[in-house]
Amino acid sequence: MDYKDYYKILGVEKNATTDQIKKAYRKLARQYHPDVNPNDPNAERKFKEVNEANEVLSDEEKRRKYDQLGADWQRYQQAGAGRGGQPGGGGFDWSQYTQGGGGFEGFGGGGSNDPFGGADFSDFFSSIFGGAGGSPRPAAGQDYQAELELTLEDAYQGGPRTLTVNGKKLRINIQPGVEDGQTIRLRDQGAPGRNGGPSGSLYITIRLQPDARYTRTGADLTMDVPVSIYKALLGGEQVVDTFSGPVKIKIKPETPNGTRLRLRGKGFPVYKQAGQFGDLYLRLTLTLPQNLTEEEKALIQQLATLRNEA
Known part of the structure; x- marks a missing residue:
């Protein structure tokens, strides 16, 4: 089982603040989102890694546990793994890092391809934070991305606009003076949360058409x-x-x-x-x-x- 460097995956330092982690996660999640990279296995893998890293580093308790393990990981490797690749052996006490005795079952025990369901977390994650018997914490749903094209006169006037995101029609009000490339956030219009967590947000990027005058x-x-x-x-x-x-x-x-x-x-x-x-x-x-x-x-x-x- 390979050690996963969640800080490296998100591209942040080990002393990164919660806001820095959140910002890095949102940027990478947009970059590798399946809607942006359809039928791209590499992007799907990166997307799952980014979500897993955020799952750990955005939670204070999980991050503390992960950081503690990181300091001892070299000692674990030197101690060696037990039979069948299971952690242990050499007197290394792996149980202090695992939940419910660890185990390498997929988180949730299912086979779902839903990138937001627990089934796609790695063995490394599952061995530390629990297998099928774990109780996952509430987590916010994934953010959605959309673009809205406007003429310069539309941006001057502002007013209501309608767009469809993931099959859902949304009516939004554009403030006069909006800029090209500006992003508008709509809370709770993203993917549903997990385990009772809040829904994600919808980020709408404004694209202004060139004007001849x-x-x-x-x-x-x-x-x-x-x-x-x-x-x-x-x-x-x-x-x-x-x-x-x-x-x-x-x-x-x-x-x-x-x-x-x-x-x-x-x-x-x-x-x-x-x-x-x-x-x-x-x-x-x-x-x-x-x-x-x-x-x-x-x-x-x-x-x-x-x-x-x-």
């Missing part, structure tokens, strides 16, 4: 505004569409190409900050006239001559 930076927006060369030279007014409605802007005479204008409070809502908005930056891009007539060409030539640029 706007570039978003936090709560600020930037958009290109085409302006005719005549308006840029002589000045004038132009209407710009924003998420909150049309806005009339003034363009000063002789405005250079690429000039940036700032519209305060016309950007994106600040997430969970009611009434607060970022700014909208307008980048003026000059457009040249096309399909000039001979008369128009002559007038432009005359202007070039007057400015000594012909």
Whole structure:
């Protein structure tokens, strides 16, 4: 029977805090979850190892017992195992680490493939924390993962959305200003708990579709505004569409190409900050006239001559 280094499996130090263990577990559980890696035996094996490591290290009593065994494991190996690979021999008292005399039966004694049922715990786990006669503690159910695709305007407006996770329809309310890649947690919407434990959570990752008009930076927006060369030279007014409605802007005479204008409070809502908005930056891009007539060409030539640029 091989020793299992649960700290190494979760990628944490032996002095890791409960929060660090929880964070590492959630990350790896998402990475190797069967829903993310269908028909991948290696991912399934890693997923079971991660769950087993969390089962021990997230429980204060189990972790204490495991740490105590870890210090004595080398002595156990030197002592050797008893007949049939059972722990013991050489005067090593294995019974102080086992529950109910140990044994190598699968935890729960079943043959279930449910990664959250006890049947998939290793012999190492079962020998320390009990076999079929053990009384497993309540444990939280596994977390679920889902994605929700939104347009930029959807994210601006917010509001109710419906999605289906594991065959169950859920209605959620999106707060205005949500970010691309942001994760929303819904408690008790994951897998059911074990042995009376609480259900897991559902983590919904927001995916925002690219927008042809706007570039978003936090709560600020930037958009290109085409302006005719005549308006840029002589000045004038132009209407710009924003998420909150049309806005009339003034363009000063002789405005250079690429000039940036700032519209305060016309950007994106600040997430969970009611009434607060970022700014909208307008980048003026000059457009040249096309399909000039001979008369128009002559007038432009005359202007070039007057400015000594012909």
